[in-house]
Amino acid sequence: MNSGTQVNKILILAASPKDMNRVRLEEELRDIEEVLHRARNREQFEVKLKLAVRSRDIRQALLDFEPQIVHFSGHGEGEGGLVFEDVTGKAKLVDAEALAELFDLFTKHVKCVVLNACYSEFQAKAIAQHIDYVIGMSQAIGDRAAIEFAVGFYDGLGAGRSFEDAYKFGKNAIHIASIPEHLTPKLLRKSQLGTEGANTIVSVEPLTLESTSSISNVNELSTTVDYTRLRKTLVEGKWKEADLETKAIILRLSGRESEGWLQAEDCRKLSCEVLREINQLWVELSNHRFGFSVQLGIWQSLGGAKNSGYDTFKCFGDRVGWSQQGNWRTKDSLIFSSDADYGHLPYCREWLYKGYPNTIVSRFTAVMSKLEECEIQPITNFIEVDTTAKSINDNVISEPIDYTCLQDLLVAKKWKEADQETVAVMLKVAGKEKQGWLDTESINNFPRSDLRIIDQLWIKHSDGRFGLSVQQRIWDNVGRDYEKFGDCVGWRKGMLWNKQWLYYGQLTFNQSAPQGHFPAAGVFRDLESGRGFYWIYILSRPDL
CATH class of the missing domain: 1.10.10.1770 (Gun4-like)
Known part of the structure; x- marks a missing residue:
């Protein structure tokens, strides 16, 4: 190994107690090692495996190895804690508070923690009070999805990409494998936990392994858009107000507030970063019922494309409930509740409603094409069919x-x-x-x-x-x-x-x-x- 190369240490902690269902730890660990072995920057990584980890082993491993990345593979029990092993090899829970206290003692070295276990978002939020980047799972995650995420994540890191990009590669790896769990992993940043609490979404510049010395600048926003009101209205289930705020953000960003609507060229110039943030808020806070990902999934299922005509757009309107019995709804007759059709909101037709029908269609197809260009992943596993x-x-x-x-x-x-x-x-x-x-x-x-x-x-x-x-x-x-x-x-x-x-x-x-x-x-x-x-x-x- 070149003595001048900065080595980033990865500590992998794995536990699968004998009194719980076995997880495919060996396969995950083998795949991580293979990914890093073939990586372009493989000389920059050193991996340390710690198997059948007992609660007391965590501290000792962190002290001995001083890793930059800590990866846990095993079981999670939500608020109950992560599952390690006791001296007999049976399950022993370690709660979020204890883990957060422990990682607070290692902030000098540890920059990223990956909790590849079911329901581990609870622990991730606690650890993210002290560690720059923490990934947890918002719900149960299957073995295949967990393995695909790990492979995608370390593929990204091995190529020199940032933690944020590696996280996206991990999610995309699940999606490409056609496993419907790509929204399960959640990335939390220490910069999120400011005055507005752990759930506030803040856009930050990506942090790479090489740039961890400049962590003091991580709070600088990469955009001036304030999502506070949108998040608040969505959390409270005030769908109409959230829809209006979404439109206001889009028009303000496009400089079209006075006109009140977008042209096709405006749609093509929309910021991918803003579209992704808005989409993430809508999807997660509507329980995957609303959002651009849902609308894009429906659009694609109808064969929607750049050259689609009014008939396809009308079919889309029928599917998401923008039209009823052949007639377009007025904005006042939309359904601003969680009982609305999938994809009903945000009502982006309102941004485009000027001109002839074909003009509106060209603007709508421009929006859908922009979502695809921004690599916003369509959601299709919600579709309800009259049998x-x-x-x-x-x-x-x-x-x-x-x-x-x-x-x-x-x-x-x-x-x-x-x-x-x-x-x-x-x-x-x-x-x-x-x-x-x-x-x-x-x-x-x-x-x-x-x-x-x-x-x-x-x-x-x-x-x-x-x-x-x-x-x-x-x-x-x-x-x-x-x-x-x-x-x-x-x-x-x-x-x-x-x-x-x-x-x-x-x-x-x-x-x-x-x-x-x-x-x-x-x-x-x-x-x-x-x-x-x-x-x-x-x-x-x-x-x-």
């Missing part, structure tokens, strides 16, 4: 189609059975049960309402991994080339020069399957019977 619908074909309303069986199979994660049930209900809707397959006419005339129900059921219960609209985005991205599509969704495998279509029984019938892997049974029925690719062309429907 009965009347199918409309040739303007004749048929008997309601019952999607309860499909929903139950998807809830149970019985992917193969759900896939086959999807074919069965689609054939029933199209009146092709005896024929057993869909022809071009059936695909073109398939009712949009039924397509949406099938799609949303798959999206909701696969956490956005499977579904017709997921497949459609991939289909469009590969230029509607069925072989490239098959490669992307995992239906074709083999060497580059000799790829072969799988048989239906060779598909991956679990949630680790590639994105867009299901539904698939209809396509494989066509393939294995020699009918070609009729079924796949349902993805070319512009109204999916």
